[in-house]
Amino acid sequence: MDAIAKEAGKVVTAFDEKSNKSSKLKRPTRAEAEAAVETLIRWAGDDPSREGLTDTPARVVKAYSEFFAGYQEDPEEILARTFEEVEGYDDWVVLRDIRLESHCEHHMLPIIGQVHLAYIPNGRVVGISKLARIVDAFGKRLQTQETLTSQIANAVDNYLKPLGVAVLVEASHQCMTIRGVHKPGTSMITSRMIGAFQDDPRLEERFMHMLNRS
Ligand SMILES: [Zn+2]
Numbered sequence: 001m002d003a004i005a006k007e008a009g010k011v012v013t014a015f016d017e018k019s020n021k022s023s024k025l026k027r028p029t030r031a032e033a034e035a036a037v038e039t040l041i042r043w044a045g046d047d048p049s050r051e052g053l054t055d056t057p058a059r060v061v062k063a064y065s066e067f068f069a070g071y072q073e074d075p076e077e078i079l080a081r082t083f084e085e086v087e088g089y090d091d092w093v094v095l096r097d098i099r100l101e102s103h104c105e106h107h108m109l110p111i112i113g114q115v116h117l118a119y120i121p122n123g124r125v126v127g128i129s130k131l132a133r134i135v136d137a138f139g140k141r142l143q144t145q146e147t148l149t150s151q152i153a154n155a156v157d158n159y160l161k162p163l164g165v166a167v168l169v170e171a172s173h174q175c176m177t178i179r180g181v182h183k184p185g186t187s188m189i190t191s192r193m194i195g196a197f198q199d200d201p202r203l204e205e206r207f208m209h210m211l212n213r214s
Pocket residue numbers: 104105106107108109173175176
């Protein structure tokens with residue numbers, strides 16, 4: 001049985017962006033989700049029973065389970081395993097150009113971009129793949145770029161307890177390019193500085209410089 005079928009009807013934990021807390025929601029069944037896609041096909045003006053569209057609701061629902069896999073991820077669990085034997089390493093750890101794939105919560109259209117992240121260890125480091133997974137855990141949900149930026153920075157701050165965290169996100173929003181104002185090529189930049197990066201503007205400057213953005 002696949003993940004969606006297993007989850008169907010079960011109460012699952014979802015993320016409430018406003019309260020920044022998890023809330024309990026009853027997940028619809030896969031059949032209910034497919035019926036909703038059929039309704040949207042009819043709304044678009046097509047016939048869901050024609051040959052080319054018969055498997056589309058199933059494909060869309062399957063794609064949704066990928067797009068929104070972040071709801072099944074627990075950031076605390078991802079960052080739980082840290083390494084303390086770093087031979088006194090106390091300088092920055094910087095990860096550049098982590099691919100971001102998300103969907104805006106207003107139009108459910110893709111947000112595609114990069115996340116750059118730095119932290120100053122306080123005796124503990126985490127595997128770099130874990131930092132990339134944190135980006136997906138929050139990215140693969142319905143999001144705003146501002147919330148996403150804060151969530152990534154706060155998770156690293158809360159679970160890794162470093163001396164400082166810096167996160168910069170640059171992304172383009174399809175809701176600005178294929179609809180509405182139709183402005184392709186526009187990217188949005190958001191950042192969040194915590195701890196030492198917030199207290200000392202020179203550190204923020206050094207971070208931006210590392211990303212060639214000073
Ligand atoms: Zn949007």
